[in-house]
Amino acid sequence: MVTKTEDNQLNRLENQVDNGGGEAWEYLCLVRKLKLRRSEKVLRHGLSILNDPKKRSSLGPDEWTLYEQVVVAAMDCQHLDVAKDCIKVLQKRFPESKRVGRLEAMLLEAKGLWDEAEKAYTSFLEDNPVDQIIHKRRVAMAKAQGNISGAIERLNKYLEIFMADHDAWRELAELYVSLQMYKQAAFCYEELIISQPTLPLFHLAYADVLYTLGGLENLQTAKKYYASTIDLTGGKNTRALFGICLCTSAISQLTKGKSKEDKDKSQVQSLAVKVLEKDYKQRAPDKLPQVTTALKGLTLSS
């Protein structure tokens, strides 16, 4: 989870590090803590630390964590020779380590040697059949080969055993969305909302899926979840505000003629419009006229 304060801190550090202002290690720690994918920057700044013997030895045991971080970043940037060199160093330090073995298998994956990687992972699973990360890597491998339905099958099998793994639920939801299987995706997002009810982004994603599904009932539920997103973010999520407006106009188009609860609906919408206009006026004044006309079109059609 990345909160607003952490986001600001990250941006500040990123700027500072990119302009050569030092604190590269702090930046790398923050990226690792927040689990972000900044492979190019991690590779550049991580390598510059690793290539400097003085800086490297001052890290102490954290040096090896940095090696691991750089290996993954290097594979992500297709600098396979760098990854290979780093793995060699790690192997020398930790012979027969499972964690290093996993990195090697990932290197096979990055090279595109799927069969060999699969073989390596299967042998890991024989040693320890409940290794969650290996199971997840196998899912990712199926995804990387373009076999999305196979990935879904594997992930479903995995989730039967490890039901509390919300990262896996999220991945499954995203896979379903990519295949336009919205009903199944909605189920996954329900599961995620139950496990982390205070996370507004899952409410938002669930509402998006329901809105895409369409139909009066789904639209009404979607609107409620957009509203709960607004509640949890204090009205600072622009997407949820737009979602409320779109849902209201879609609902009123469906219920044209039987206008019973129109008053209540238009109030929520007009409040959302007001907040949106205020937000745009503050942050992007040159786009305000476009937004105003678009929103006006929505209210008129409803």
Add this chain to the structure above:
Amino acid sequence: MGLGFAIGVFGVLILFHAAYATIQYRGLLKITEEEFSGPPMNVVAELLLGLFFCMWAALAVPGKFLSIHPDSEENRIVSLPANLDFMIFNHRGKVFPGQMDLKLRH
């Protein structure tokens, strides 16, 4: 921090003084052979003052209060972590090789 701590020390001193005054008062009662019905007014006032100061110090010294509102800046979640366990390397970055001079030197 310094001010809060000083106030706390002052509050504890006042409490000690209240205890001392009470003991003295009971000694005086024994001499005049009267019944003890309650502490005198100045001790009660000291106790209230001491309580207030100690409470102030307890709230101010240990540290800052953190927000518990889900929509405050510290708690408001703006993005989810990248799902790194499911990271794949078979993406469009493959076609765009980055800097070529990167190398691990030992």
